Amino acid sequence: MSTSTQRLRFALLLRLLHREYALGIDTALAEAGYGDIRSGDAKVFPFVPPEGIQIRELATHAGVRKQTMAQSVDQLERAGYLERRPNPQDGRSRLIVLSERGRAVQPLAASAGDRIEQRWAELTSEEEFATLRDLLHRLLDRIAQADDEAAERLTSIDEIHLD
Secondary structure, eight states, X not given: OOTTTOOOOHHHHHHHHHHHHHXXXXXXXXXXXXXXXXXXXXXXXXXXXXXXXXXXXXXXHHTSXXXXXXXXXHHHHHTTSEEEEEXXXXXXXXEEEEOHHHHHHHHHHHHHHHHHHHHHHHHSOHHHHHHHHHXXXXXXXXXXXXXXXXXXXXXXXXXXXXX
């Protein structure tokens, strides 16, 4: 693919980069012995806080439909990465929490993400990569300023720690 001869839509570029990122995470997890995590299910791990989270909130944070998230949670629960616990604030709902096995995945996935970003920075330059990150942050901030619903979605991401 020659980016100099064809101009792809911004959304497609983001999707292609996301696919490469997700593949890198999947590969790193498989190499670390977590090959039973299905492609795409790793999206759950960064969004599960120690106190737990409801599936609806988890889906919102990850940017997927509730049904899609429920399928990922079911699979990861069967594989021993997640547990469901009663919600102390609402007896009718359950919270999703990481099991011991699930807690081991979070730092591995975060480290893999760091390595992927470092490689991308090396493929461009540290400065260009930092500029790209700053521009994307600025665009998200301006989208949030212009759209109340987008602001609510984006604020929910700010409430979690994506270390």
